[in-house]
Amino acid sequence: MLEPKRGAIAAVPCSDNQNTSIQLVELEQESVARAVSDVSGRLAHYFATEVIDGPQLAVDLEMVEARYNTLAAGFRGADIFYAIKANPSVEILDRVAALGGYFDCASMGEIDLVLSRGVSPSRISFGNTIKKESAIRKAFDCGVRLFSFDSEGELEKLARSAPGASVFCRILAENDSADWPLSRKFGCSVKMAGDLLIEADRLGLDAYGVSFHVGSQQKNPRAWREALTDVAKLMQRLALSGVGLRMINLGGGMPARYDNGETDLLEYGAVVMAAVREQFGDRTLDLIIEPGRGLVADAGIIQAEVVLVSKKDDSDAPRWVYLDIGKFNGLAETMDEAIRYQIETIRSGEAVPAVLAGPTCDSVDVMYEKNPYPLPLDLKVGDKVWILGTGAYTTTYSSVAFNGLPPLASVCI
Amino acid sequence: MLEPKRGAIAAVPCSDNQNTSIQLVELEQESVARAVSDVSGRLAHYFATEVIDGPQLAVDLEMVEARYNTLAAGFRGADIFYAIKANPSVEILDRVAALGGYFDCASMGEIDLVLSRGVSPSRISFGNTIKKESAIRKAFDCGVRLFSFDSEGELEKLARSAPGASVFCRILAENDSADWPLSRKFGCSVKMAGDLLIEADRLGLDAYGVSFHVGSQQKNPRAWREALTDVAKLMQRLALSGVGLRMINLGGGMPARYDNGETDLLEYGAVVMAAVREQFGDRTLDLIIEPGRGLVADAGIIQAEVVLVSKKDDSDAPRWVYLDIGKFNGLAETMDEAIRYQIETIRSGEAVPAVLAGPTCDSVDVMYEKNPYPLPLDLKVGDKVWILGTGAYTTTYSSVAFNGLPPLASVCI
Numbered sequence: 001m002l003e004p005k006r007g008a009i010a011a012v013p014c015s016d017n018q019n020t021s022i023q024l025v026e027l028e029q030e031s032v033a034r035a036v037s038d039v040s041g042r043l044a045h046y047f048a049t050e051v052i053d054g055p056q057l058a059v060d061l062e063m064v065e066a067r068y069n070t071l072a073a074g075f076r077g078a079d080i081f082y083a084i085k086a087n088p089s090v091e092i093l094d095r096v097a098a099l100g101g102y103f104d105c106a107s108m109g110e111i112d113l114v115l116s117r118g119v120s121p122s123r124i125s126f127g128n129t130i131k132k133e134s135a136i137r138k139a140f141d142c143g144v145r146l147f148s149f150d151s152e153g154e155l156e157k158l159a160r161s162a163p164g165a166s167v168f169c170r171i172l173a174e175n176d177s178a179d180w181p182l183s184r185k186f187g188c189s190v191k192m193a194g195d196l197l198i199e200a201d202r203l204g205l206d207a208y209g210v211s212f213h214v215g216s217q218q219k220n221p222r223a224w225r226e227a228l229t230d231v232a233k234l235m236q237r238l239a240l241s242g243v244g245l246r247m248i249n250l251g252g253g254m255p256a257r258y259d260n261g262e263t264d265l266l267e268y269g270a271v272v273m274a275a276v277r278e279q280f281g282d283r284t285l286d287l288i289i290e291p292g293r294g295l296v297a298d299a300g301i302i303q304a305e306v307v308l309v310s311k312k313d314d315s316d317a318p319r320w321v322y323l324d325i326g327k328f329n330g331l332a333e334t335m336d337e338a339i340r341y342q343i344e345t346i347r348s349g350e351a352v353p354a355v356l357a358g359p360t361c362d363s364v365d366v367m368y369e370k371n372p373y374p375l376p377l378d379l380k381v382g383d384k385v386w387i388l389g390t391g392a393y394t395t396t397y398s399s400v401a402f403n404g405l406p407p408l409a410s411v412c413i
Numbered sequence: 414m415l416e417p418k419r420g421a422i423a424a425v426p427c428s429d430n431q432n433t434s435i436q437l438v439e440l441e442q443e444s445v446a447r448a449v450s451d452v453s454g455r456l457a458h459y460f461a462t463e464v465i466d467g468p469q470l471a472v473d474l475e476m477v478e479a480r481y482n483t484l485a486a487g488f489r490g491a492d493i494f495y496a497i498k499a500n501p502s503v504e505i506l507d508r509v510a511a512l513g514g515y516f517d518c519a520s521m522g523e524i525d526l527v528l529s530r531g532v533s534p535s536r537i538s539f540g541n542t543i544k545k546e547s548a549i550r551k552a553f554d555c556g557v558r559l560f561s562f563d564s565e566g567e568l569e570k571l572a573r574s575a576p577g578a579s580v581f582c583r584i585l586a587e588n589d590s591a592d593w594p595l596s597r598k599f600g601c602s603v604k605m606a607g608d609l610l611i612e613a614d615r616l617g618l619d620a621y622g623v624s625f626h627v628g629s630q631q632k633n634p635r636a637w638r639e640a641l642t643d644v645a646k647l648m649q650r651l652a653l654s655g656v657g658l659r660m661i662n663l664g665g666g667m668p669a670r671y672d673n674g675e676t677d678l679l680e681y682g683a684v685v686m687a688a689v690r691e692q693f694g695d696r697t698l699d700l701i702i703e704p705g706r707g708l709v710a711d712a713g714i715i716q717a718e719v720v721l722v723s724k725k726d727d728s729d730a731p732r733w734v735y736l737d738i739g740k741f742n743g744l745a746e747t748m749d750e751a752i753r754y755q756i757e758t759i760r761s762g763e764a765v766p767a768v769l770a771g772p773t774c775d776s777v778d779v780m781y782e783k784n785p786y787p788l789p790l791d792l793k794v795g796d797k798v799w800i801l802g803t804g805a806y807t808t809t810y811s812s813v814a815f816n817g818l819p820p821l822a823s824v825c826i
Contacts, residue, residue: 085774085816106774109817128774128816130721130735133794151723153794172725185733185776189726308543310564312585313602320598322543328810335748335777361498361519361541363598364748381546381566397741400813400820403498403541404522407813 033344036301036386039063043301046413047386055304055325057410059087059391061095063299067265068099071254071291074269078287081125083252084110086292086392087300091412093117096295104290108135115142125249127211127290129154129170129186137161148211148249150188155196159203166208167200168249169193171234173212173227187212190230194237201243209247209286210234216293217339218253219263221271225278232279247286248276254294258389259342265294293392300391302330302408306383307359318372319354321379326358326365330390330408332397334367342388349378360403446757449714449799452476456714459826460799468717468738470823472500472804474508476712480678481512484667484704487682491700494538496665497523499705499805500713504825506530509708517703521548528555538662540624540703542567542583542599550574561624561662563601568609572616579621580613581662582606584647586625586640600625603643607650614656622660622699623647629706630752631666632676634684638691645692660699661689667707671802672755678707706805713804715743715821719796720772731785732767734792739771739778743803743821745810747780755801762791773816 037044040060047058071080081104082096088110096103097119104127105111114124121143126136129150136147140162147162149155150170158167172187188196193210201207210231214223228248235245250272255263276287308322325331333339343356353372358365367373379385398407450457453473460471484493494517495509501523509516510532517540518524527537534556539549542563549560553575560575562568563583571580585600601609606623614620623644627636641661648658663685668676689700721735738744746752756769766785771778780786792798811820 083774088814088817105817107772107817109814109819111817113817128772130770130772132718132720132737150725151721153721153723157794184725185770185779186774187725188723192724192726305545307545308564308566310566310601311605312563312597312600313605324545332812357543357598359520359541359543361496361599366598381570396812396815398813399745399809400811401501401522402809404501404518404520404524404526406522 031346032384033346033386035342035344035388039298039301039388042413046411047301047303047384052303054406055302055323055330055408057300057302057330057390057394057408059089059092059296059300059410059412061091061299061412064092064095064296064391065099067295067299068096068101070265071269071289071295074266075250075273075287075289076269077273078250078289080295081127081288081290082295083127083290083292084114085396087296087395088113089395089410089412090117092296093119097123102288104292108138111139111142111144121145125288125290131157133157133161140165146208149196149200150186150193152196152199155200155203155205159200159205163204164206166206166247168209168211168247169197169200170211170213171227171230173214173223173230173251190234194234197238197245198241198243207238207243207245209245209249211249211251211288213251213290214253216253217255217258219255221268222275223253224250224272225275228275228279246284247288248280249288249290250276252290252292252294254289254291256293256297256389256392257342258297259340295392297389297392300389300394302387302390302394304385304387306379306381306385308381309354309379318352320357321354321373321375322357322359323385324359325387325408326360326367328358328360328362328365328399328402329405330394330398331358331367331387333393337368337370340368340371340373341390343373343375344386344388345376345379345383347376347378347380347383349376351375352377354379359405362403444759445797446759446799448755448757448801452711452714452801455826459824460714460716460797465716467819468715468736468743468821470713470715470743470803470807470821472502472505472709472713472823472825474504474712474825477505477508477709477804478512480708480712481509481514483678484682484702484708487679488663488686488700488702489682490686491663491702493708494540494701494703495708496540496703496705497527498809500709500808501526502808502823502825503530505709506532510536515701517705521551524552524555524557534558538701538703544570546570546574553578559621562609562613563599563606565609565612568613568616568618572613572618576617577619579619579660581622581624581660582610582613583624583626584640584643586627586636586643586664603647607647610651610658611654611656620651620656620658622658622662624662624664624701626664627666629666630668630671632668634681635688636666637663637685638688641688641692659697660701662701662703663689665703665705665707667702667704669706669710669802669805670755671710672753708805710802710805713802713807715800715803715807717798717800719792719794719798721794722767722792731765733770734767734786734788735770735772736798737772738800738821739773739780741771741773741775741778741812741815742818743807743811744771744780744800746806750781750783753781753784753786754803756786756788757799757801758789758792758796760789760791760793760796762789764788765790767792772818775816
């Protein structure tokens with residue numbers, strides 16, 4: 001890895017002095033917080049040497065690859081279907097394809113994108129349980145043969161427009177311990193899944209398997225165990241009906257670092273796979289995992305800028321720190337303060353809680369108000385900040401032009 | 414107004430019969446819910462005659478013009494600065510410009526857009542209190558001379574980069590009765606505003622006035638009264654310091670219809686203007702209002718489509734109805750169920766509560782779960798639905814490509 005360029009920072013130490021000259025501030029700006037280089041020397045070098053106007057995400061492809069290999073080792077025997085909704089940058093798709101990965105797509109738009117990179121349709125899963133029939137037909141015509149469903153209405157569409165395709169039914173899984181729980185929007189009861197898979201078989205579809213999702217950013221690998229018990233019972237019931245399922249899609253949920261500590265994904269995967277063996281022993285089953293956040297979040301860092309530091313009243317606390325990025329141009333997942341990113345600066349002053357807000361005229365564009373974010377007291381207008389763990393669910397969430405602001409820019413290095 | 418084309422619907426009445434033929438259903442699809450034609454015959458005609466693929470917003474420019482004239486009459490004597498963040502479609506900008514309107518812009522991107530329509534910079538207010546200094550300088554270089562601020566940091570930028578410009582300070586206003594309250598992100602205390610306006614004058618800026626915002630979708634016109642009392646006291650204090658303010662920016666907040674009843678904006682404006690006279694009598698003051706939602710929301714209707722109707726379990730209630738539009742491609746303001754849109758269909762079956770959700774693989778993309786939305790029991794996959802009052806804060810909030818879905822399409826007629 002390349003060492004980051006540290007500009008004049010080694011010669012002129014960062015100072016808390018209020019009288020710091022403009023020249024020194026400019027030199028400091030050339031530098032990058034040490035935490036960034038601790039994550040990725042390549043990203044630190046990039047931010048230290050590129051002139052970037054406006055907020056920008058940079059993703060380290062080497063980190064994506066390393067993470068892919070860790071997941072492959074941890075979940076040995078499972079096929080990795082990258083949930084491209086997390087970050088559909090073509091460089092990431094190409095890297096995953098080169099590593100032998102598969103792709104979980106949410107729409108025909110995503111399928112078109114993956115196919116445009118020369119990926120075979122046999123490596124694509126149309127994983128959204130809510131699809132227009134026209135999209136199912138188009139995907140089928142393109143050669144996609146793997147589809148998810150969780151309702152009778154969707155099954156009927158699949159039988160009509162993807163005849164003979166392999167289908168898997170998503171069941172509801174408990175996910176209390178996830179930071180970003182998935183509610184009841186997706187999945188049906190285990191009982192209904194059984195009925196629907198028998199119906200799938202009757203309709204001439206290949207009743208291939210079952211999927212579940214324990215919740216995004218799921219920090220407890222044991223969360224899989226309960227759902228796997230349900231899956232085992234469901235398979236037994238279906239076998240008695242002459243329908244032999246052959247696949248379990250373990251979904252995503254593998255956590256990123258954010259501000260509450262790194263998870264050892266090797267160990268994490270081992271715990272999940274042990275739970276699989278516990279239920280299914282040595283039975284030959286196709287296993288799928290669908291990491292999105294778990295694969296790319298930690299490989300990305302956003303560089304943003306302080307636009308304003310203010311108080312609402314002389315006696316008021318805390319300060320308000322406004323960035324040129326907010327909920328509508330990249331940090332949507334701060335909604336309800338669900339995801340708390342690690343934010344770094346080059347200032348070394350005492351860290352004091354601040355309300356963090358975005359640059360739009362929208363009052364909802366406030367990120368950490370309930371739990372203000374500790375930021376250095378000497379943080380100033382024009383200072384760069386680095387928001388870690390932002391490789392997933394940032395670029396595509398960006399609004400197209402809210403308040404006349406462009407969507408989040410992004411590069412892969 | 415044109416009468417909507419009703420296809421074969423007049424000859425073959427809408428039926429609750431489960432055996433309705435596919436042919437009849439197709440004919441029904443050509444029709445449009447009566448509620449749409451009640452709002453705008455022009456929009457009903459548009460939806461009845463155009464083949465639209467995917468969700469789309471259509472805005473009736475005649476309705477925008479009518480609303481502009483109502484606001485101008487209700488708030489007689491105030492200049493209308495259209496808050497273009499609500500909907501920056503160039504056809505709307507052109508119509509507002511033709512009516513003699515002004516423009517409230519949130520960013521240099523919005524200013525560039527307005528200038529590109531041939532509008533004079535003298536008709537533009539840079540109304541965001543959070544601006545990069547580079548944007549202030551660029552706007553000033555383009556001829557913009559009206560800027561907002563609410564903090565010392567912003568004032569310093571303005572003094573440096575927009576010397577001599579007219580500035581107004583935003584004060585905090587109470588807004589408990591608004592559906593979309595504006596929190597403390599914008600505005601400072603009245604005391605601080607006084608200090609800052611004196612400072613503005615000292616720095617060579619034109620301390621022009623004061624602004625406040627009573628909260629978006631503010632249904633109580635009396636909400637202005639309290640803030641106006643504060644403004645009057647502030648003006649008195651400043652006059653004693655030799656700083657004579659000449660402008661009050663009354664902000665926006667004028668409500669749209671949504672699902673809880675229309676507001677008579679003529680009467681509403683009269684109540685606000687009476688409160689102004691109560692405080693300031695016949696004093697010559699420039700008055701500004703900044704309607705966004707109040708000008709364009711009711712003039713727009715989104716046509717969307719039912720993608721799936723499902724249950725999670727045989728015993729489960731309520732149904733889930735999935736549309737091809739959700740929080741991430743147009744209906745962001747359903748966040749926390751803040752805005753409850755009026756949704757119309759051509760079905761006449763009994764209306765039974767349904768959880769309404771969008772088409773993405775994101776569990777957050779659920780719109781009305783706490784308070785399910787009554788929809789006809791005979792609503793079916795492929796049915797068109799019309800979402801009323803969606804002319805504001807829909808298109809630009811759209812994510813750029815979340816889940817591979819395109820941003821909300823839009824036309825003006």
